[in-house]
Amino acid sequence: MTHANCPRCGGRLARDNDSGRCTPCQAAERDRLSAPPVVPASFWEHEPVRLALAERHLGRVIRAYRCHPYHGRVALPQTVVAGWLGITQAQLSRVENGPPLVHLDRLTHWAQLLGIPAPCLWFGLPGQPYLADHRSAEGTTDDLYARGRIAEQGDLPAIAVTVEGAATGGGGATDRRRFNAMAALAGLAAAGHTYLLPGATDPRNIGMEQVRLASSLVEDLRRADAAAGADQLCDVAVQAHARLSAWAARATYSRQVGDALQSALADLSIQAAWLAIDAERRPEARPYLNEAITRARIADDPRVEVRALTQLSMLLRESQPGESLHCAEAALRVSARWATPRLTTLLHLRRAHTYAVLRDASGFSREMTKARRELERGPHEDDLGFLDFVNEQEVNGIQGLSYLALDRPDRAAQSFRAIITNPSPGHRRNQVLYTVDLAEAAYQQGDANGAARIALDILPVASQMNSGRISRQLSQVRSNLAASRHPTAATRQFVHAYDRAVSV
Incomplete structure (x- = not known):
């Protein structure tokens, strides 16, 4: 009679051992139930795992992971794995048996948590190069999706480059706005979003590939906004949201696709709302956020709901500060079990x-x-993608804005100067915005010359930004300095340079 071997370490099992694990491995199992184990490379070559990965269904990958012989004769309970993922057992059951996940934040978060090797995945992980699967036929949705993800590997996605290049096109204001939106749509097409172009045929049926493309669109918009601002992107997001919502209303799709579509549309609604805020079109933002909260709850997606509540708190801060506090408190409550330090920050x-x-x-x-x-407490491997701007620069920026609201321009200036001393290159728009705020703080301190010098230095870069918030702030600085009772050479120089820049 031959003895069985432990599937984890390969050691021989005693005759009376019916657990499927040797004693040392059982002890290790008890120690690691609070977090996923580090598994060997061969783990991912197990046939059920390979098939689930080939199906691009992370829920089935998780189920194959739980049932892997590496864990012993008894599969890991759903309650244990759900605890790792920050969800309930019922939610994990729906993930395993429902439609494929398409939300990129959740896909990357869980893939990193379980330690799935990047070459096994059908999407890219943060900080790692993504090599698209070229087995798709040329021109298929898979191929378009692959090219869209590759386009993201540069410093800026195609959409950002195109928008910046479109800034001088067109005739009047309406024509320029339409021209910029169309140019940005062309940039999106280069990144794989051809379904958004005018004249594109709406599919009668929506499948997971269309949902996945819609989800990737949010990432493209987010990265372009962080670099260049939201003015042109806002119209693109609004058009994309209208197009996809119309598809959802007219097309047919399975229940599984419908659940995934709710999350994708909720995420796009949040992005459209944020772009409206940065473009100084704030009244347009609230309906998108209300819709996002509704869709997130339908899809049972608390992470998207928290993102919408976070955005709503910012939107209501000036007009309804009491409700703004309640929104932030609700987001803290919903995320209490799984929030990372950066989200809580x-x-x-x-x-x-x-x-x-x-x-x-x-x-x-x-x-x-x-x-x-x-x-x-530092960054966390479970940080959601939209939180990458939450860093020391952002904390100093919010502190500075808060001191301005409290009529403490001296303390505000200290916070804004800390940002200039330690810039965050990946968030160029915010860097420019807080520098303009420093000029405002200097003016409120009574240092008109200092305010003019700061504003003059940042004017060339600010003029290239597509952000309504930056334009409004800079215009306020100009108005303050132009109204000064004792104009100086520095203030006159800035006012002249500003007027010349906006007249071009």
């Missing part, structure tokens, strides 16, 4: 700035202390 920043608007200095100080404490 952002939510406390939302509350800190709102308390400053309410002139509650103690509330501001309390929330800012919590935000800095969370930020000091």
